[in-house]
Amino acid sequence: MKLRIVHQTVYRYDRPVRNLVQSLRLTPSVFEGQRAHDWVIEVGGGIRGPGFRDGAGDWIEGWTVRGPTEEVTVAVTGRIETRDTAGVLRGHRELIHPLAYGRGTAATRADAALRELAASVTEAADSLDLAHRLSAAVSDAIAYAPGRTEFHTTAAEALAQGEGVCQDHAHALISVARLRGLPARYVSGYLQAAAAGEAHEAAHAWAEIHVDRLGWVGFDPANRCCPDERYVRLGSGLDASDAAPIRGIAAGQGAETLDVAVNVEDVERLQTQSQSQTQS
Template sequence: MQLAVRHETHYDYDTPLAYSAQRLHLWPVDFASQRVLSWSITAPGFDNALSYSDGFGNRVHMITFGNITGPVSIVAKGIVDVTDAAGLVRGLSCAAPEAVFLRQTKPTMANSALRSLGEKQFANRGVLDGLHALMAEIHAKVAYELGSTHAHTTAAEAFADGRGVCQDHAHIFIAACRSAGIPARYVTGYLVTGQGASSTAAHAWAEALVPDLGWVGFDPANAKCPTDNYVRVAAGLDAAGVAPIRGSRRGGDAERMRVEVRVEIAQQ
């Protein structure tokens, strides 16, 4: 299936922006079940961007710009052809050793409740069956509720509250996996819900390493493995590590950010 994506991040400031340096995780890469047919990024300074592949296999761009008095927009858009592989991720280069994905970060640090969650799902089950059970359990216990958490909410906090968004579902899944000794990583991308439908937000899920099978995606927010309705953009240890746009600036007081995402099934 071919999916058309447009992701715009718009910034307004009360004072001129003197200088800005930003890291972009906005460019999807090819692997066995995903092929980028066309993609572009429009942003100040992008013509001189530093582009590289990081240790997790992500395509990253570093941009710098300054002396801007008006608003700033960063737009990523393109068309991606995706095949349903039942969540299996093959043919994706990743230089980082698998053990790196056992490292707990602040958002994914497991407390006793999350360790118990993992232990319960993997008891008397194989890894793959346990991962499916874990995904279903998180979906059942943590309600999807916009505005119930914020960018710095940890997995432990969201699980205790029983509410969150896709970022929280993914962090909880990762925390439970890593506490059980299963490498897991955080994934950003896009999701469209079906034929004739469109999505208006970016999405996040997780991938776990299954022995003798490889990396497999799990989306606890929707209780399913990624299909051809998903576009995978970047992966890392947690949400902060693969934020679509992250950096620093001088000037540009009282920053206001607005994000608009549209994902549709492309005309074929």
């Protein structure tokens, strides 16, 4: 699948800030399932700093905005070719050992309910089957409901209320997978469409679980599937905060508000529609 992505993030401050420093994880991962073209990252009024590939295989680049400013825009545009690898992360180079992802965080810390959910999955044939069953259990336990949780909502809190978004599904799956001895991590990226085919107008997130013989395999409990050609992988971490596409700090006392707009388009479908309209 050929996708065109436009992602704009606007930070606004009620008082001017200065010396804003950002660390951006906004470049698609390099592996067999995707290849990016014409990928451009721009920060309004910013100065691009050095970039590097970290131990998880993610490309990180730094930007600085000297200011003073009351608004900063981070814009990403590019094209990418994707193909379905059944969720398996083939050809991705990284240095961190999978066992490093057995460590819990505040967002994924297990309570009694998460432990009960993890223990409820039985009779798995192998680690891959166990991962699939755990993902299905999380899908059943947490209904997809936008606007019911916040960025700082934990896996335990989302499970307690039985509702959440992709971030909550990923955190819960990471938690129960680690409880069952499977290394698991959070993945940030984009999704061209949800499982039913409707447009997905936001950045997306899912989990990867390390299983025997295959390595890292993606699972998306929010859509009850493994990542396919509709998914674009940006980067990973222990949880949403660790894997955040944009992290930053600024000098100043201004309160911050955030607006995000993401558009992921199927290039071939757009071309077909354009040809059809031209012929008609």
